[in-house]
Amino acid sequence: MLWRRHKTFPRGIHPPECKDETRGSPIRQFPFAPVMVIPMQQHIGKPAIPVVAEGQEVARGQLLARADGFISVPVHAPASGVVKRIALVPNIDGHMVPGMYLQCFPGATQEVIEGTPCRVETTTPEQIIDAVQQAGIVGLGGAAFPAHAKLRIPEGKTVDTLLINGVECEPYLTTDHRVMLEQTDDIFLGIRYLLKATGAERAIIAVEANKQDAAEKLRRQAPNNLPVMVEVLAVKYPQGAEKMVIQALLNREVPSGHHPYEVHVIGVNVATAAEIGRLLPHGRGIQERVITITGPGVKKKGNYRIPIGTPLRFALEWVGVGDDLAEVFLGGPMMGQAVPSLDIPITKGINGFVAFTEAQIYRAEKVLPCIHCGYCVAACPVRLNPARLGLLAKRERYEEMARSFDLMDCFECGACSYVCPSRIPLVQHFRVAKQRIKKRRAA
Numbered sequence: 001m002l003w004r005r006h007k008t009f010p011r012g013i014h015p016p017e018c019k020d021e022t023r024g025s026p027i028r029q030f031p032f033a034p035v036m037v038i039p040m041q042q043h044i045g046k047p048a049i050p051v052v053a054e055g056q057e058v059a060r061g062q063l064l065a066r067a068d069g070f071i072s073v074p075v076h077a078p079a080s081g082v083v084k085r086i087a088l089v090p091n092i093d094g095h096m097v098p099g100m101y102l103q104c105f106p107g108a109t110q111e112v113i114e115g116t117p118c119r120v121e122t123t124t125p126e127q128i129i130d131a132v133q134q135a136g137i138v139g140l141g142g143a144a145f146p147a148h149a150k151l152r153i154p155e156g157k158t159v160d161t162l163l164i165n166g167v168e169c170e171p172y173l174t175t176d177h178r179v180m181l182e183q184t185d186d187i188f189l190g191i192r193y194l195l196k197a198t199g200a201e202r203a204i205i206a207v208e209a210n211k212q213d214a215a216e217k218l219r220r221q222a223p224n225n226l227p228v229m230v231e232v233l234a235v236k237y238p239q240g241a242e243k244m245v246i247q248a249l250l251n252r253e254v255p256s257g258h259h260p261y262e263v264h265v266i267g268v269n270v271a272t273a274a275e276i277g278r279l280l281p282h283g284r285g286i287q288e289r290v291i292t293i294t295g296p297g298v299k300k301k302g303n304y305r306i307p308i309g310t311p312l313r314f315a316l317e318w319v320g321v322g323d324d325l326a327e328v329f330l331g332g333p334m335m336g337q338a339v340p341s342l343d344i345p346i347t348k349g350i351n352g353f354v355a356f357t358e359a360q361i362y363r364a365e366k367v368l369p370c371i372h373c374g375y376c377v378a379a380c381p382v383r384l385n386p387a388r389l390g391l392l393a394k395r396e397r398y399e400e401m402a403r404s405f406d407l408m409d410c411f412e413c414g415a416c417s418y419v420c421p422s423r424i425p426l427v428q429h430f431r432v433a434k435q436r437i438k439k440r441r442a443a
């Protein structure tokens with residue numbers, strides 16, 4: 001075979017992939033924790049509103065809370081059991097939010113109840129969008145934006161390409177890789193729903209070159225009557241960011257502050273597409289998801305189908321961690337966040353966690369002054385000037401960062417911090433600056 005250069009975007013970095021230990025690990029079912037912790041807000045938008053009462057018995061898959069408006073999704077029971085308490089529960093950011101505690105029935109069959117099926121052949125685009133909302137599906141790549149809201153294309157806009165994002169460039173994570181290998185048919189069925197809902201003419205599944213087996217399987221099993229193609233992209237971080245994939249594949253640049261539909265594209269994570277294909281034909285709600293549990297601190301590393309609401313502490317006990325556990329990252333080490341507490345539950349948007357021991361944790365050494373090497377500028381995929389932004393952040397000149405240096409275009413990929421020889425925590429500065437600006441503008 002002739003060597004050929006894979007498509008990619010300009011700039012970016014190459015951190016170690018660290019995927020070898022789980023990429024070959026088939027998805028296994030995780031057991032049910034004795035008590036599930038279920039926040040009403042596991043998505044961007046308004047929290048869901050409970051429709052059950054304390055003490056009520058519920059079946060797995062039953063509606064626990066309904067969506068509150070269009071930018072909101074319902075919550076379903078991850079297990080059969082009894083609603084112990086409707087109260088404030090810890091969320092992934094460590095804040096207490098409205099939610100409920102569900103005590104599982106240990107001897108229950110844990111069969112999932114079915115609802116009204118949504119058949120792709122006989123439903124309208126509106127009905128599909130409604131069914132996606134009723135299933136409680138959010139962006140499973142980590143964004144947690146309600147999937148149905150993304151599918152509604154505004155009046156006057158058109159979409160020609162449905163981009164199915166299976167790039168998964170974050171180090172350590174192999175969730176999407178396994179979903180592509182093991183839920184291939186669910187993905188194709190999900191694509192049928194998505195093409196109909198959006199009116200796109202074709203779908204492209206984007207995969208990084210380190211998942212050739214997944215790309216080959218998808219190509220082999222693609223139905224003849226489905227306008228879908230598989231594209232393999234170069235291994236580079238952050239290749240999986242939506243704007244980067246669009247640029248690499250289609251050479252279209254999404255304007256600053258705009259949605260991909262401005263360039264006639266709609267992007268959906270591959271695991272989201274698979275869940276749409278798995279749930280909609282049965283009228284089911286989402287009550288579990290696939291995650292990667294890995295890192296030097298974990299004994300049973302692997303990919304698991306885990307009930308939503310499983311407390312992190314229970315998950316860690318089950319996979320086995322040593323006494324030297326130092327830090328757990330939700331997501332991955334580049335874009336993820338260190339967990340504030342082990343009491344937080346696995347929610348819909350969590351695609352994995354990575355546990356590090358004391359020996360592997362990089363304890364921030366002394367931050368040195370900027371030496372103007374330009375490495376951060378060369379790494380930034382959206383052509384920002386992180387060095388300049390870092391200096392302004394130090395002086396708390398946040399508005400100037402946004403006004404003159406496009407701070408709000410920073411999507412916090414962390415590439416600039418990764419390459420900085422002076423160990424300046426650039427991305428942390430930018431997170432703080434963006435939060436301050438948003439708060440000020442909302443006041």
Ligand code: SF4
Pocket residue numbers: 379380381382384386409410411412413414415416417426427430
């Ligand atoms: S974190 Fe922001 S500024 Fe730094 S490289 Fe990524 S997009 Fe650019």
Ligand code: SF4
Pocket residue numbers: 369370371372373374375376377386387390419420421422423424
């Ligand atoms: S990488 Fe660090 S030291 Fe180099 S220019 Fe950027 S901020 Fe300065």
